[in-house]
Ligand SMILES: Nc1ncnc2c1ncn2[C@@H]1O[C@H](COP(=O)(O)OP(=O)(O)OP(=O)(O)O)[C@@H](O)[C@H]1O
Ligand SMILES: Nc1ncnc2c1ncn2[C@@H]1O[C@H](COP(=O)(O)OP(=O)(O)O)[C@@H](O)[C@H]1O
């Protein structure tokens with residue numbers, strides 16, 4: 001069995017505007033392996049949510065995939081007709097969004113929402129689906145699940161609601177779950193619990209998760225591998241330990257240094273000057289060049305693509321500093 | 329007394345009336361309901377230091393911030409700034425106190441008037457507090473200086489807030505606060521809406537300003553790593569009450585209150601040090617109907633009958649380190665594993 005579940009190849013997403021076309025995702029390349037959590041980090045506007053939306057076929061027009069392909073389990077899914085894609089959503093790919101309130105229907109009970117979703121995807125009668133709903137709620141850690149089944153979403157706390165949303169995403173027993181900032185609206189103590197639920201999912205069901213977040217801490221806790229996005233491109237991708245403890249791309253290095261430590265005394269945080277460019281203002285060559293401490297001629301001229309880092313197996317970096325051919 | 333703290337907060341409480349409208353109450357026979365957002369909180373902030381308040385959502389952080397800058401008034405207790413109780417002052421003294429305490433908000437988008445030019449936003453406190461006579465330069469020059477102080481360019485005064493990024497807007501908000509010539513800044517989650525690389529810029533700037541201008545900060549955040557980086561002392565809030573108060577390093581090295589330990593255990597290990605942690609239990613209860621006794625008892629593995637019945641008060645656990653917990657008081661709490 002192929003160990004790659006999803007592969008995104010040279011994905012370009014554009015927004016046509018009146019006088020020009022904005023390129024929001026610019027040749028994104030990444031793979032999600034079976035049973036792994038792939039973290040996707042980056043600052044706001046880096047293209048994390050758009051990548052997720054493109055994968056599940058929910059780009060909002062006029063946004064469109066202009067180039068590249070998305071392959072799930074050997075099947076190309078970026079060019080499927082609407083009806084076919086709708087069956088894939090829920091059945092093969094589940095979604096969890098940041099705000100649990102907007103993903104739940106306030107006027108339906110938890111049971112009604114779960115049973116409906118389960119029966120859309122699986123051949124079960126009402127009673128079987130109800131039993132399944134209890135199992136799902138137990139799986140995501142809702143205590144006394146059977147008793148809480150007929151409650152409404154507003155009876156639940158924020159953390160409990162997010163568990164219900166995860167249970168809904170699991171209802172169709174998908175192979176891939178895309179979780180877009182699933183813990184951002186939650187308190188740290190609840191965040192830790194939700195991360196545990198996601199990790200358990202991968203372990204127990206062999207599901208894969210794309211975990212989108214701007215929080216390096218969440219990535220370090222949960223992910224097996226991580227893709228760092230910057231200005232619609234993948235700056236670095238690799239095993240989480242390597243990216244976090246020994247980052248290669250100058251942006252990742254700066255990003256890691258800018259997070260205050262809970263274990264060391266730091267006098268000054270590393271500062272990356274400036275901020276991420278807007279879509280209509282992405283520099284020529286390397287998009288990071290105006291903020292980079294290692295910038296050189298070539299960075300202004302040519303765009304670096306992902307290249308393997310020699311000493312680090314499984315790591316790829318889009319930065320000219322790692323182009324061996326040029327330096328040797 | 330020369331060692332008088334710049335800010336002294338004493339038995340501060342604030343309640344909100346969250347009852348249903350009168351008619352509903354009468355028809356449905358419901359009692360009035362009060363929510364105690366801040367519950368008997370006391371702390372001091374010495375001049376030139378940073379005191380941080382941490383706590384999860386709804387723990388009362390912003391309510392304390394608003395009380396300190398006099399946006400709302402206490403239900404009980406008092407706040408002395410430089411020895412004076414603001415609600416009791418009148419005339420010039422009242423205005424001077426108002427000027428000396430400024431606030432920076434979480435959302436740099438909402439806190440700046442979108443129709444004003446940056447120069448007008450920053451100079452407004454100069455006119456409001458009648459500071460023109462105290463300036464050595466023109467107001468325009470002063471605005472340019474302030475912009476340069478916060479890392480922007482003097483010519484940016486001609487622009488509007490929407491022309492700036494989030495981090496730059498927070499710099500503008502800081503410049504506006506500084507233009508009142510304050511000695512005390514209340515910062516309510518000043519970097520929570522910013523990306524980490526921009527957060528680092530703002531935190532560095534705030535520390536530089538503190539050193540240069542001798543500022544005192546009340547710094548509010550839910551992010552333990554930010555708080556550890558910024559604070560001299562840390563106060564931990566749970567359901568409106570201060571449950572622990574200790575010097576920053578000491579709090580991380582030797583956390584006393586079980587809730588503080590739980591919070592520290594919940595911090596994601598972004599440095600991948602592999603530190604061991606206990607899983608977190610439960611969630612914050614509904615503040616309208618808080619648990620009896622120690623409000624943390626339903627989530628606490630050390631809770632006994634006394635914890636369910638009596639309210640603990642802050643006691644010294646080490647020199648200069650206070651916690652409100654019966655397990656600590658009775659010496660039955662195991663030693664914490666320091667994370668730092
Ligand atoms: N004007 C108000 N009327 C009623 N309740 C209020 C009001 N302001 C605050 N509260 C309540 O008081 C409690 C403390 O709120 P506060 O805004 O101080 O929390 P916080 O610690 O700043 O939380 P966050 O991290 O979400 O900003 C909460 O339960 C809140 O719902
Ligand atoms: N409907 C849209 N029209 C134009 N630009 C958009 C639209 N949606 C997203 N973008 C832009 O695409 C970029 C990436 O957005 P997004 O994926 O939401 O970022 P992230 O999730 O990393 O914060 C941003 O610059 C954003 O402004």
Ligand code: SF4
Pocket residue numbers: 249250251286287288289292293294295296299304318319320321
């Ligand atoms: S390619 Fe050049 S500008 Fe881009 S990150 Fe590498 S060194 Fe810096």
Ligand SMILES: [Mg+2]
Pocket residue numbers: 048049050
């Ligand atoms: Mg997003």
Ligand SMILES: [Mg+2]
Pocket residue numbers: 389390391
């Ligand atoms: Mg607040």
